[in-house]
Amino acid sequence: MNKLIKAIQNKNSYLCVGLDASPIYWSQDIPSNVQGLEYFCKSIIEATQDYTIAYKLNLAFFEVWGHEGLETMNRILEFIPHDIFTVADAKRSDIGHSASFYAKTFFETYNFDSITVNPYMGKDSIEPFLEYKDKITFLLGLTSNEGAEDFQLMGDPPFYEQVIRKSMLWNIHNNIGFVMGATRPNAIQTLRNIYPKAPLLIPGIGAQSGDLAKTIQNAYYKDTPMLITISRAILYADTSKNFLQKAKEKALNYYQEISQILHELSLS
């Protein structure tokens, strides 16, 4: 948690780059194999590290390469500068007995600073993660996808709100955060009313077209960390040989835009 707060203070930003790397999208000059995966991710990290406070690694994009993908992921993870926060976007869930093995996987086998977890299986599926007191466990709050309407928004009050309220009772180490899609700004406001100081991980800006200014305004709470995750809009801003130059420009643009919004918020 301290590492994240420090990173935010140092760079005065919330920008988190999501490394959703796939040969389906990346430049044709990069080979479609794990060597390409490593080259692409490390290049993106070099190009964007001055403007980002965190990198989010979505496990799906590494697991698809089999065990070599995981080996590569670990090298990429170790390549990230130590003052930059890391998120394992794994959305894991299992009964307590198995969940403890997942917690060990991401916090010990791999040394991630945080993880995303699906809370649907309840308290015992979450607790093994929370026992790592110096790590942040982001529970799914309200996700950015269309399918969130199927179950998370069902009921009155909506189901996701009941999940947030109940999980507060488990937050004895103050290390629970929430994933809140930028595509649903009102829900972010609701969460902030219930739970002012929860760290937030916010996907849905960029390719999923959430509104950046509105999102930060609703999610802002003094001295409380949030991560605005942008993946495809930076990684694939250009798919020619110049992709790194363009990714760097895009990251800088988002960085400046966030700084500007933050500046206006602190004045108001």
Next chain:
Amino acid sequence: MNKLIKAIQNKNSYLCVGLDASPIYWSQDIPSNVQGLEYFCKSIIEATQDYTIAYKLNLAFFEVWGHEGLETMNRILEFIPHDIFTVADAKRSDIGHSASFYAKTFFETYNFDSITVNPYMGKDSIEPFLEYKDKITFLLGLTSNEGAEDFQLMGDPPFYEQVIRKSMLWNIHNNIGFVMGATRPNAIQTLRNIYPKAPLLIPGIGAQSGDLAKTIQNAYYKDTPMLITISRAILYADTSKNFLQKAKEKALNYYQEISQILHELSLS
């Protein structure tokens, strides 16, 4: 699906052995490393394959070893006789874009016959799995753990029932199944009333102490596959050098017990 139905017919059983392998539990004569993991799982497969129609591999127990654990898992998967059905107990969930990479991981990178999936993120998080028409995707129905009461059993009708009803609408390829904990026999009955022909994956017998006869009675529907998963009660029936002999005996006991229950059901 056909492979599973055939396996059930051939052996007249529903027994699925869960390979939840960890040095915390296995015999001290086996080394605490990935070589031990491979030896333990392959030995258990050899000892139990005559009595089982399926093996369930919980990803947590392989991922915890890092990339070497996944490499080992793939060798174990390939070691399973081809007429025995396989389940990736992965409980994955993500937005459609990422979910398609998970589907590819388990159905192509690794050649599993089925997977468990957490439905909480809704339709687009499930669809990429369903597109593999010849594979079974087991959605979490009502899980066997205590935490199931936190959210899955919330509301009236309970939330899990609403999940089952809605997901039926997505079942255009008839390849959705459900995970239903044996610790909740009434819920299995409810599911069978809503959805008579859904394949079921039923954990919770053995270490979690669900009732075998009651479970099968409630879950039975003619020509409809179900898997009764038993993990720790077989794998760790004995933790001495004789663990294989004891695991074999235990598997045979469960096999015979299931056959007996099935025999009585077919007579009634």
